[in-house]
Amino acid sequence: MYSEVHQNVKEELHLARYVAITTDMWTSIANEDYMAVTAHFYSGAKYALKMTHRCLEVVPFTEVSHTAVNLKSFLLKVFSDWSISSKVVAIIRDNGADITAALNRSQFEAISCVAHTLQLVIKDGLMNNKKITTLLKKTKKLVGSFKHSAKNSKLLKSCQTQLRLPQHRMIQDEPTRWNSSLHMLRRVIEQKEAIILVSSKSDIKLSVDMVSDDWMTMQYAVSILEIFEQATLQVSKSSSTVSEERDRMIFISFSSGDSTYTYNKNVVENSNCQGSGLQGLKNDLISSLKLRYPNVEANLTYACATILDPGFKATPFQNSDAIEAAKVKIIKEMVALTQTDSTSRNEPAVENATSTLESPGDKSYKGLWSHYKDYFCKSVDKVDCSASSCENELLQYLGEKTLIPKTVKKFPIIGLTVSF
Structure with a gap:
């Protein structure tokens, strides 16, 4: 069966004029390195084409070190084995230093993964904001009070029933999971009344007590981070295109022109988060976006696709x-x-x-x-x-007029319409 499928995919690639590649590497629980290579191309009847995605390799990376030379050699061998070396027009990669250096030394155009970059932007913003880091530490301790105590967990469930709230468990922040901080904060907000009711019990002592300022900061933080989650989910779709990725960066927060950052001003000036301490968070997020996507209009690949x-x-x-x-x-x-x-x-x-x-x-x-x-x-x-x-x-x-986007998402918290 493998030989048959392998031959079928190879024939599809033979008929393709151009091929785009996505690649990623990870380490398993058994501490073994794996590398995946996926091809994206048009296939089907002539002039009635459809986008096709084929996973070419998910194999152990046998080299001892993840050096640029080793990664480049691996990819070149994969392309040669599948006879697509002359057809590869772009490679989507994460922001790791080794894979970035490997592709910079190759003849292929490399495009950084937007989803991965967005997560780095979020990390920059969260880690640079003292109020947010303090809030996240408190929230983690609060969640731990229920995660590590059967008594507290049962009492929370009882309070959820009493208040007719969804009987959802608390979500703990995980550094390796994208958007996990957002999911943790959002779940705590959902269960706010139940948590307050639990904390009012005389025989219960939670690790931390959330004050009104904490709840307000949490609410505004979620409102901002949800914008990035929406963008992350959209660009992670197999149907997402380079033009959509490039313009989501603009509609999220900024214009990439050399003049004033119009969208920055929309985000900052139209925000309603006085007292939440999040003005600095938004500025840090915007600064990180500008740093990671400098002068994006000068990139001909993005510009032509748009x-x-x-x-x-x-x-x-x-x-x-x-x-x-x-x-x-x-x-x-x-x-x-x-x-x-x-x-x-x-x-x-x-x-x-x-x-x-x-x-x-x-x-x-x-x-x-x-x-x-x-x-x-x-x-x-x-x-x-x-x-x-x-x-x-x-x-x-x-x-001619542009076609209307499929959906338009409105984020009232910042007064900015974001196209998805």
């Missing part, structure tokens, strides 16, 4: 030079692709081919993507492969 996303196009950009640089690259690639494909235009049309980028519910839509669908699905005697033709088509596309 422009080619019908839900964004050039709208999020602050820097017009970045737009022009991305347009030049897109036009060059359009010309190259058109010239490459021009020899196969006399093939029969593909029946029932669909475009996932059509304006939903608008049968009269005649935009760029509708044009491409017609263009690809019928015989064409002569194709204009000139740069001017591609430029005109790109300008026509950019002049």
